[in-house]
Amino acid sequence: MRKEFVVIGLGRFGGSIVRELIAQDANVMAIDSSPDRVDEFSQIATQAIVADTTDEAVIKSLGIWNFEHVIVAIGEDIQASILTTLILKELGVPQITVKAQNDYHEKVLRKIGADFVVHPExxxxxxxxxxxxxxxxxxxxxxxxxxxxxxxxxxxxxxxxxxxxxxxxxxxxxxxxxxxxxxxxxxxxxxxxxxxxxxxxxxxxxxxxxxxxxxxxx
Incomplete structure (x- = not known):
């Protein structure tokens, strides 16, 4: 059975995760608020969707809580990263990995329940x-x-x-x-x-x- 992931944020970090997961034969739903980025990954990811993940109704409509692992790779918008993570946690997503911009961002993410926090840079x-x-x-x-x-x-x-x-x-x-x-x-x-x-x-x-x-x- 192929593993299923959601990657939110398709910048360099999120985009590289999508490509590697697909190369490892996983199913990947790729999400970004930018239509241009989503268009770029429409031929790479299993699904590529334009969406605002700070809107709980949007996340519910996409059925993201059914996925075992969600990677929040949102770039510079720390508020969007935190809100997205909080909504995912409240919806009961089993594993949430989040890209942190700095130590303060990491502290907040851990307090709201992020399972894994990474600092790629x-x-x-x-x-x-x-x-x-x-x-x-x-x-x-x-x-x-x-x-x-x-x-x-x-x-x-x-x-x-x-x-x-x-x-x-x-x-x-x-x-x-x-x-x-x-x-x-x-x-x-x-x-x-x-x-x-x-x-x-x-x-x-x-x-x-x-x-x-x-x-x-x-």
Whole structure:
């Protein structure tokens, strides 16, 4: 059975979600207040509809509460984002993901019941900054305000040593929870597993500790 989603707001962020969900064989109702944007996605999404989602009667008429997951990707209009999210929550939509413009916006969204809040611009900025600081940092995923997961490429300072040799947990307070080596992924590697040059280490911990590890060991 194909999964069904609603994406509200067809700017760069919302539009990219629509395209990827369709590529993953999902059914997607795409909604925007701009006829031009809706026209652009009329040949991409399962349905593309011009609508004002701050109007509860409109949302009810579209039957959006029947969808399992709604993504509110409204751009600069924070008020429209909040009102839309509030209506969706009151109608009982099971999962609501909302794009936040700033921390204040996120606080309001969480108070009114958004299940997931994302900061695409901020998160991309963090990824780019980490890659600029160290060529060995390949990717970054924020778990909370203070904790993250990073993919770090092992350099010659780490290669040839085991996790026991490096004693990373004791020195930095972080954990290597996986090692990617080519097509192979080792989950919860053993203390005596050697690290090879080019291995990708999946590191989890507090941001301050991971950054300390990257600066000193990379």
């Amino acid at each position: 901020r998160d991309m900025g963090i990824r780019i900054a980490n890659n600029m600081i160290s060529n060995n940092v390949l990717d970054y995923l924020e778990l909370s305000d203070e904790h993250s997961i990073m993919e770090i490429k092992a350099n010659d300072r780490l290669a040839g040593h085991t996790l026991m040799d490096l004693d990373i947990r004791a020195k930095y307070g972080i954990n290597i929870v996986g090692i990617k080596r080519g097509e192979t992924i080792m989950i919860s590697p053993a203390a005596d597993d050697p690290i090879l040059l080019g291995d990708i280490l999946l590191v989890i911990g507090a941001d301050i500790d991971i950054n300390r590890f990257v600066k000193k060991a990379m």
